[in-house]
Amino acid sequence: MENITSLFSQHGLLALFFGVLVEQLGAPIPALPFLLLAGVAAADNGVFAVQALAVATLASMIADSVWFYAGRRFGHRVLALLCRISISPDTCVRQSELSFARRGIATLVVAKFVPGLSILTPPLAGAMGMRVSSFVLFNIAGTLLWAGSGIAGGLLFHNQVGQLLAYLSQLGDTAMLLVACGVALYIVIRIWRRWRVKRSVASLPRVAPAQLADLLERGEELVIVDVRVSLAADAQRTHIQGARHIELSGIETAPVDTWPAKAKIITYCSCPNDASALKAAYLLGQRGIAASVLHGGIDAWIDAGYPVETIGHA
Incomplete structure (x- = not known):
């Protein structure tokens, strides 16, 4: 200071x-x-x-x-x-x-x-x-x-x-030491919370973009869930064909009774380490619904050259 x-x-x-x-x-x-x-x-x-x-x-x-x-x-x-x-x-x-x-x-x-x-x-x-x-x-x-x-x-x-x-x-140095201790404690708490969340989702299965493309090509029964947050009104968003848009905040209350009983559930997002998709799959698991996560999300899907649908928001 x-x-x-x-x-x-x-x-x-x-x-x-x-x-x-x-x-x-x-x-x-x-x-x-x-x-x-x-x-x-x-x-x-x-x-x-x-x-x-x-x-x-x-x-x-x-x-x-x-x-x-x-x-x-x-x-x-x-x-x-x-x-x-x-x-x-x-x-x-x-x-x-x-x-x-x-x-x-x-x-x-x-x-x-x-x-x-x-x-x-x-x-x-x-x-x-x-x-x-x-x-x-x-x-x-x-x-x-x-x-x-x-x-x-x-x-x-x-x-x-x-x-x-x-x-x-x-x-002088005492003030700096107090500030450093406070910052260190904050970092330790956040890292511990992050480790706890990672451990809870580590066992969730992942699906590579090529695997999902193969499932779609073979006409497998799928429920693909896009858990990204709705974008600004003047933005455009792309999504995988047939995906259902359910924001992560609504996963716990989303009506899933109409989902095919034998369908393979796959969640995806556009975020570091598939964080939102993993949490969505975890929450669906808490509801008794097994779900997999698209590895790399829609960004990996697009980078692999697979088709998407684009919806313009008015």
């Missing part, structure tokens, strides 16, 4: 710009201290608050635009890359998609206040085919709210922030 304070005191708006830019690009460097320090500095200069808000918004929009176009160009592959470096790689995309399903594009407004969601929202918006104008409008609104809140916090509580910074400086 002392290094951040020193950096800001020497470079001001430039430090704020790069602090926000680097964080929004995905580096584990918090931008909030820079925003708070900008608010503290603005206590003696009201114009500085406006300048800081503009600089922070510009930096964030540059980073978010990079991720948005990466998502539009590379789709869920860029999301999988981001999730591989997260603590919860098997669920982060699904949680972000659920947020879009519940809040729509308003997710862009609140994303920066939710840990883990901020970095994933721009590429997910791009992968979902969101219009550039919609992305820019709602992302700017969310960025202004987020950056403005941080600067306003520093402005309103500049005395308390100054005292806190002085206290942390006095603690």
